[in-house]
Every structure is written in C-alpha cells, then in structure tokens.
Amino acid sequence: MMTCREAARAASQALDGPLPLRRRLGLALHLSMCRACARYVREVRALHRLLQEWARRADAPAGAVDTRLSPEDRERIRRALLEAAGSA
Amino acid sequence: MTPARGALPDPGEWVDLYGDLLFRYALTRVADPELARDLVQEALLAAVQARGSFSGRSAPATWLVGILKHKIIDHFRRTAREAPSDGRDPEPDLFEPDGRWRAGPQQWRTDPALVMDRHEFWRALRGCLAELPPRQAGVFVLRELEGLETGEICQVFGVTPTNAWVLLHRARLGLRQCLERAGFRAAGEESSR
Numbered sequence: 612m613m614t615c616r617e618a619a620r621a622a623s624q625a626l627d628g629p630l631p632l633r634r635r636l637g638l639a640l641h642l643s644m645c646r647a648c649a650r651y652v653r654e655v656r657a658l659h660r661l662l663q664e665w666a667r668r669a670d671a672p673a674g675a676v677d678t679r680l681s682p683e684d685r686e687r688i689r690r691a692l693l694e695a696a697g698s699a
Numbered sequence: 700m701t702p703a704r705g706a707l708p709d710p711g712e713w714v715d716l717y718g719d720l721l722f723r724y725a726l727t728r729v730a731d732p733e734l735a736r737d738l739v740q741e742a743l744l745a746a747v748q749a750r751g752s753f754s755g756r757s758a759p760a761t762w763l764v765g766i767l768k769h770k771i772i773d774h775f776r777r778t779a780r781e782a783p784s785d786g787r788d789p790e791p792d793l794f795e796p797d798g799r800w801r802a803g804p805q806q807w808r809t810d811p812a813l814v815m816d817r818h819e820f821w822r823a824l825r826g827c828l829a830e831l832p833p834r835q836a837g838v839f840v841l842r843e844l845e846g847l848e849t850g851e852i853c854q855v856f857g858v859t860p861t862n863a864w865v866l867l868h869r870a871r872l873g874l875r876q877c878l879e880r881a882g883f884r885a886a887g888e889e890s891s892r
Contacts, residue, residue: 614794614797614798614799615794615798615799615800616790616794616798616799617798619794619868619872620864620868623864623867623868623871623872624864624867624868626867627842627849627863627864627867628849647800648800651800651875654875655871655875658871658874658875658878659843662843662844663843663846665844666843666844666845666846678722678723678726678732679718679719679722680714680718680719680722680736680739684736685714685715685718687740688714688718688736688739688740688743689711689713689714691740691743691744692710692711692713692714692743692744692747693710693711695710695744695747695748696709696710696711696747
C-alpha cells in the first residue's frame with residue numbers, strides 16, 4: 612500500500628505527465644481510502660486548473676495585481692525606447 | 700484606444716499602451732517589482748530592435764507579451780545557474796517518517812476556483828511564490844503559468860525529468876502549506892485526525 616507521502620508525490624507527477632499504470636492504480640486505491648490525501652489532491656488540482664485558466668488570459672490577468680508602473684519608470688522606459696528607436 | 704491588430708504603434712507610445720499590462724504579467728511571474736520593471740524594459744527594447752519582423756498577424760500586445768515571456772524564461776535560466784541548490788524539502792515537516800501526514804492538510808476555507816477575481820487570493824499566491832526557494836518557484840512558474848512541458852523545463856534548468864518532478868512537487872507542497880497559513884483553510888473543527 613502506497614504511503615501518503617508517496618501518494619502526494621504521485622499526484623503531483625500526474626499533473627505533469629502520465630503515470631506508469633502501477634503507480635496510477637496505487638494512487639487511485641490510496642485516494643479511495645484516505646480522506647486527507649483526497650483533500651490534498653483536490654486542492655492541488657484545483658490550484659493547477661485555476662492557474663492554467665488564469666495564465667491563458669494573458670491579456671487580462673484577472674485581479675492578479677493592481678499595480679502599475681510608477682511615473683518615473685514610465686518616463687525612463689519611454690526615453691530608452693525613443694533613444695533605441697532613433698538609433699535603430 | 701488599443702490599435703487593432705495589424706498596426707504597430709510608434710515605440711514612443713508603447714509604455715502608455717502596454718506598459719501596465721506587461722508589468723502585471725511580469726510581476727505575477729517574478730514577484731520582485733524592480734526585476735519585473737527591468738524585464739519589461741528589456742523586452743520593449745528587444746521589441747524595438749525586432750519591430751521590422753512584426754507581421755501583423757497577432758495584436759501588438761500579444762506580440763509584446765511573447766517577447767516578454769522569452770525574457771522571463773531567460774531570467775529563470777540565469778536563476779538556475781546562480782542557485783544550484785534545489786532548496787528546502789518540505790516533506791519532513793509534513794510527513795511522519797513512516798509516510799503518513801503529520802497533521803493532515805486542512806480543508807481550504809475558500810475554494811480558490813470561486814475567488815478567481817479576488818485580489819486577496821492572488822496577493823497571497825504572489826507572496827507565497829516569493830517565499831519559495833528560487834529554483835522551486837522558477838520551475839513552478841514556468842510549468843503552471845507559462846505552461847511549459849517537463850522537457851522544456853529540463854532544458855531551461857539543466858535538470859533531469861525526475862529532478863524537475865521533485866522540484867515541482869516541493870513547490871506544490873510548500874505553496875499549499877503557505878496558502879493554508881495565509882488563511883485559505885478550514886476553521887478549527889475541520890482539522891483532520
């Protein structure tokens with residue numbers, strides 16, 4: 612029987628590629644009997660899906676950061692760009 | 700306001716049109732505002748040099764994000780060289796020597812899927828990413844946010860697939876633990892065992 616530590620490892624790896632059959636079955640069996648691991652896996656998968664969905668909206672990272680470039684940074688970058696454009 | 704696809708505005712207008720979008724994109728991935736700002740400038744300067752190759756098939760913003768993405772991957776490649784250690788292994792804190800959970804992961808108070816637009820969650824996530832050891836954070840960001848496959852991650856970080864999986868697993872354990880501490884967990888009685 613797979614331990615919780617091993618189940619958590621296998622669940623993570625399953626997010627990044629297919630698991631070998633034996634490990635996949637071992638994980639499924641463990642999760643069917645262990646509430647703590649089932650909960651862990653549910654949350655890690657939820658986070659995975661959430662981030663994927665979020666990353667797909669590259670043009671509008673929903674509520675990601677409310678931060679903006681400072682006026683000084685904007686001015687500095689603008690100048691650098693104009694200079695580069697002029698000499699390019 | 701934003702010009703339609705096909706036309707690339709004058710570089711002098713880029714900061715006003717795309718600066719904040721690019722800055723948010725970078726800041727979400729590297730956490731450090733100064734570094735994010737520098738990556739945006741680097742990407743825009745590279746775009747000035749490459750603007751002759753802008754084909755107009757994609758929107759300017761998409762084209763610029765693509766260039767920024769390369770700069771971010773380059774940044775993580777440098778990080779990988781400068782931080783050769785895999786960083787702390789959270790397993791001993793979380794599991795008994797026999798492989799059982801020490802305390803059991805507590806249920807998140809808030810289902811993150813339901814808080815898609817909640818600044819609170821993204822701020823917590825950003826803070827937790829910043830706390831991860833650099834290699835773990837880098838591997839996690841490239842995998843989960845940039846969607847790189849394990850093979851590409853191995854190239855960027857110069858590691859084997861097994862090593863990449865270990866890094867990703869540690870990042871997930873650490874991140875989950877940190878989010879739990881940040882308040883994304885069940886109140887009291889739900890603690891397991």
